[in-house]
Amino acid sequence: MSSIVYLNGEYVPRSEARISVMDRGFLFGDGIYEIIGVYNGRLFRSEQHLERLQRSLMAIKIEHQFRIEEYEQIIQELLEQNNITTENKYIYIQVTRGISTTRSHNFPKPSVKPSIFMMLDDLVRPSFAQLQKGFKAITREDSRWKDCFIKTISLLPNVLLSEEAIENDATETILIHNGYAIEGSNSNLFNVKNGVIITPPKSEHMLGGITRELIIELAQQNNLPIKENNITLNDLYSSDEIWVTSASRDIMPIVNLDDQIIANGQVGPMWQQMQTIFQGYKDAL
Amino acid sequence: MSSIVYLNGEYVPRSEARISVMDRGFLFGDGIYEIIGVYNGRLFRSEQHLERLQRSLMAIKIEHQFRIEEYEQIIQELLEQNNITTENKYIYIQVTRGISTTRSHNFPKPSVKPSIFMMLDDLVRPSFAQLQKGFKAITREDSRWKDCFIKTISLLPNVLLSEEAIENDATETILIHNGYAIEGSNSNLFNVKNGVIITPPKSEHMLGGITRELIIELAQQNNLPIKENNITLNDLYSSDEIWVTSASRDIMPIVNLDDQIIANGQVGPMWQQMQTIFQGYKDAL
Numbered sequence: 295m296s297s298i299v300y301l302n303g304e305y306v307p308r309s310e311a312r313i314s315v316m317d318r319g320f321l322f323g324d325g326i327y328e329i330i331g332v333y334n335g336r337l338f339r340s341e342q343h344l345e346r347l348q349r350s351l352m353a354i355k356i357e358h359q360f361r362i363e364e365y366e367q368i369i370q371e372l373l374e375q376n377n378i379t380t381e382n383k384y385i386y387i388q389v390t391r392g393i394s395t396t397r398s399h400n401f402p403k404p405s406v407k408p409s410i411f412m413m414l415d416d417l418v419r420p421s422f423a424q425l426q427k428g429f430k431a432i433t434r435e436d437s438r439w440k441d442c443f444i445k446t447i448s449l450l451p452n453v454l455l456s457e458e459a460i461e462n463d464a465t466e467t468i469l470i471h472n473g474y475a476i477e478g479s480n481s482n483l484f485n486v487k488n489g490v491i492i493t494p495p496k497s498e499h500m501l502g503g504i505t506r507e508l509i510i511e512l513a514q515q516n517n518l519p520i521k522e523n524n525i526t527l528n529d530l531y532s533s534d535e536i537w538v539t540s541a542s543r544d545i546m547p548i549v550n551l552d553d554q555i556i557a558n559g560q561v562g563p564m565w566q567q568m569q570t571i572f573q574g575y576k577d578a579l
Numbered sequence: 580m581s582s583i584v585y586l587n588g589e590y591v592p593r594s595e596a597r598i599s600v601m602d603r604g605f606l607f608g609d610g611i612y613e614i615i616g617v618y619n620g621r622l623f624r625s626e627q628h629l630e631r632l633q634r635s636l637m638a639i640k641i642e643h644q645f646r647i648e649e650y651e652q653i654i655q656e657l658l659e660q661n662n663i664t665t666e667n668k669y670i671y672i673q674v675t676r677g678i679s680t681t682r683s684h685n686f687p688k689p690s691v692k693p694s695i696f697m698m699l700d701d702l703v704r705p706s707f708a709q710l711q712k713g714f715k716a717i718t719r720e721d722s723r724w725k726d727c728f729i730k731t732i733s734l735l736p737n738v739l740l741s742e743e744a745i746e747n748d749a750t751e752t753i754l755i756h757n758g759y760a761i762e763g764s765n766s767n768l769f770n771v772k773n774g775v776i777i778t779p780p781k782s783e784h785m786l787g788g789i790t791r792e793l794i795i796e797l798a799q800q801n802n803l804p805i806k807e808n809n810i811t812l813n814d815l816y817s818s819d820e821i822w823v824t825s826a827s828r829d830i831m832p833i834v835n836l837d838d839q840i841i842a843n844g845q846v847g848p849m850w851q852q853m854q855t856i857f858q859g860y861k862d863a864l
Contacts, residue, residue, distance in 0.1 A: 301600060312597035313605060315586060315696050320598060321673070322734040323608025354739065386682060388606070397671060397700055399734070399741035399765050411600050415682055437725035439736045448733035449607040449684065451724045454639060456684040480684050 298375040299413035300368050305375055308413060317409050318391040322399070323448030325390030325409075326350035329541045331417065332383040335373065336579050338541070340366065340385075342504045346445065347387060351408075353444045355401070356391055359408050368412055376414055383414045384542055388447060417542055425569070428549030428561045429465040431538065433527060434458060436469035436476055442499050455479040465546065466538050468530070471499050475525045478538045481546070482506035483525070486535035486564045491520040505539045512571050518564070535562035545569055583660040584698040585653050590660055593698060602694050603676040607684070608733030610675030610694075611635035614826045616702065617668040620658065621864050623826070625651065625670075627789045631730065632672060636693075638729045640686070641676055644693050653697055661699055668699045669827055673732060702827055710854070713834030713846045714750040716823065718812060719743060721754035721761055727784050740764040750831065751823045753815070756784050760810045763823045766831075767791035770810055771820035771849045780807040790824045797856050803849070820847035830854055 299308045318324035328347040331338035344362045351358060369385050372378075392406035420429075438451040456479040459467040466478040476494055477483050482503040484493045491513055496502040513520035530536060534557050536548040547565045549556050584593045603609035613632040616623035629647045636643060654670050657663075677691035705714075723736040741764040744752040751763040761779055762768050767788040769778045776798055781787040798805035815821060819842050821833040832850040834841050 299600065308601065309599075311600045313600055314594075315584065315596045315598055315698075316593065317605065318738075320602065320605045320696075321732065322738050323732055324735055324738050354735065355742070396703075397698075398703075399738050400745050401738075401742055411605075413600075418681075418683070435725070439724045440720070440722035441736070444735075446735045447606065447608055448735035450609055450639065450729075450731045450733035451726070453603075453607050453609050453684050453686075457640070457686055460685050 297414055298372065299411065300372060301411050302409055305371065311411070313409060313411070314393045316395070316397070317393050319388065319409060319447060321394070321397055323446065323450075324354070325388055325447045326354060326356075326445050327386065327388040327447050328445060330369070330385040330387070331541050332373070332378060332381070332385060332414070333576050333579060335379045335381065337369065337385070338576065338579065339504050339508065340369070342507070343541070346504065347389070350445045351389060353441070354391075354446065356389060356408050357405065359389075360410065372412060372414055378414065382417045382419065384417050385412065386415055387412045390447070419543065420546065425547065426561055428547045428559075430463060430550040431466045431468050431478070431536070431548045432459055432462050432464045432552055433468045433470050433475070433530070436471040436499070438469070440498060442476075442501055443497075445501055452479045466548070468538070468551070470527055473526055475527060475530050476500050478540075481538035481540040481543065484509065484537040484539065485525055485530060485533040486562060487529070487533055489519060489564075491518060491564060491568075492523050492525060493520070494525055495522040503540060505541050505544065508575070509539060509545065509568065509572070512575060513568065516571055518567065531556070533557065535564055537565060537568075545572055582699055583657065584696065585657060586696050587694055590656065596696070598694060598696070599678045601680065601682070602678050604673065604694060604732060606679070606682055608731065608735075609639070610673055610732045611639060611641075611730050612671065612673040612732050613730060615654070615670040615672070616826050617658070617663060617666070617670060617699070618861050618864060620664045620666065622654065622670070623861070623864065624789050624793065625654070627792070628826070631789065632674070635730045636674060638726070639676075639731065641674060641693050642690065644674075645695065657697060657699055663699065667702045667704065669702050670697065671700055672697045675732070704828065705831065710832065711846055713832045713844075715748060715835040716751045716753050716763070716821070716833045717744055717747050717749045717837055718753045718755050718760070718815070721756040721784070723754070725783060727761075727786055728782075730786055737764045751833070753823070753836070755812055758811055760812060760815050761785050763825075766823035766825040766828065768810070769794065769822040769824065770815060770818040771847060772814070772818055774804060774849075776803060776805040776849060776853075777808050777810060778805070779810055788825060790826050790829065793860070794824060794830065794853065794857070797860060798853065801856055803852065816841070818842065820849055822850060822853075830857060
């Protein structure tokens with residue numbers, strides 16, 4: 295059975311949800327998105343995600359159409375209509391600049407109503423066995439645009455970078471910008487060295503993740519040494535541990551980078567500790 | 580009356596043409612496009628455009644679905660169904676990776692059928708009076724991704740850069756990469772200095788336009804001195820003439836850059852000459 299999605303005011307089966315070919319999301323990738331985890335039927339840090347959604351809209355000059363409470367209301371309606379009570383899912387929200395009459399790079403004048411699409415999708419989470427074994431990643435030069443802090447749907451660079459991981463039997467592609475590891479193609483990056491957790495500082499080149507922020511908070515609350523610092527490619531190779539994190543995949547331990555074994559090739563103790571803390575936080579929601 | 584467009588095998592009024600929200604064009608900007616001018620009902624360099632379309636598809640690893648003749652057949656059908664015989668229009672072609680069942684950066688496995696959308700749209704051409712007066716442009720740092728040679732629909736960077744021109748009462752934004760002027764947000768760039776026409780050499784940072792190539796050809800055929808060379812921002816300011824060129828706007832003379840008057844602020848003699856040659860070429864089609 296096709297799940298029920300929200301599209302511009304209507305609740306329709308996903309298989310029937312269609313948008314005009316003149317929507318600027320389809321013609322120009324002219325929009326932004328957000329992903330909110332749903333654990334045991336409960337929203338995970340939705341306020342932070344919805345605030346970032348508003349910041350993304352401002353960054354690309356789409357006038358706000360909905361208040362945060364209105365998004366929350368639609369999310370609740372989607373959870374109800376799809377009978378989500380105990381499952382783990384995620385909410386996907388996409389807002390585009392709306393539907394043009396002709397195709398022109400420039401914003402429609404007068405401005406049109408933004409298009410809003412929201413759906414529930416399955417979290418594809420690694421199994422316990424996979425997590426205990428660890429994952430492989432590759433590194434590539436960061437080919438993305440300069441304003442990576444904007445969570446845009448113009449994602450072709452990320453798509454191609456992410457696919458390179460798959461072509462190399464890996465899980466994620468870590469992006470190197472001017473010699474520094476920034477983040478993954480759709481995740482943030484942490485490494486551990488000599489007992490300290492390190493993550494690159496926020497910049498315009500990075501999409502500062504909500505999960506990344508939570509991990510920093512949880513480390514601080516649990517007295518685990520953590521700092522924001524630049525990470526070079528050589529730092530990465532000589533890490534004791536590497537993690538990639540995202541709202542849809544939590545914390546994934548990387549034990550092999552560019553076909554080089556990281557440390558002893560085993561999932562590390564700091565990851566075990568953080569994973570337990572993270573799981574505890576989610577279970578207590 | 581809404582014009583007839585082509586969408587995945589069907590000819591439908593544009594106002595009724597709708598695509599699944601799960602199309603990767605809508606979710607990821609995961610596709611490419613092409614624009615072919617139609618003058619007096621005749622296609623302008625369609626073979627070159629369709630060959631570039633195939634190269635774009637290969638570059639983003641979408642398997643070819645149509646041969647060039649099949650695109651040409653649909654174009655003819657669109658011209659007929661919309662009764663285009665003498666008008667100036669352009670054909671827009673967009674191909675995306677197709678429709679996924681779930682949202683994942685990675686290519687669908689097994690691969691799905693690409694989505695193909697084609698429409699006719701109006702050429703918004705400057706009037707003779709506007710052309711004789713010349714246009715204003717601005718410069719901005721090139722914020723786009725590294726593989727600008729791919730004509731992708733992930734166009735948010737171009738959209739935002741192009742809109743900055745409008746906000747500054749200008750027509751186009753010329754992009755500066757590492758100190759060199761590369762091209763416009765949706766055009767190629769030429770300048771004239773001491774009787775020589777200059778255009779930046781092709782690179783991965785540039786979308787080498789079909790119109791750009793034609794201008795080079797026409798200059799050579801007509802013994803106008805032309806060369807490919809890097810152009811710095813200072814070179815631009817001290818130009819005798821600046822032009823931006825595209826399939827939808829031909830050759831536009833720029834007489835004001837970043838609020839600085841270029842040369843004497845008048846449209847230059849080389850532009851007049853090239854414009855006449857270009858118009859003659861089109862009339863002889």
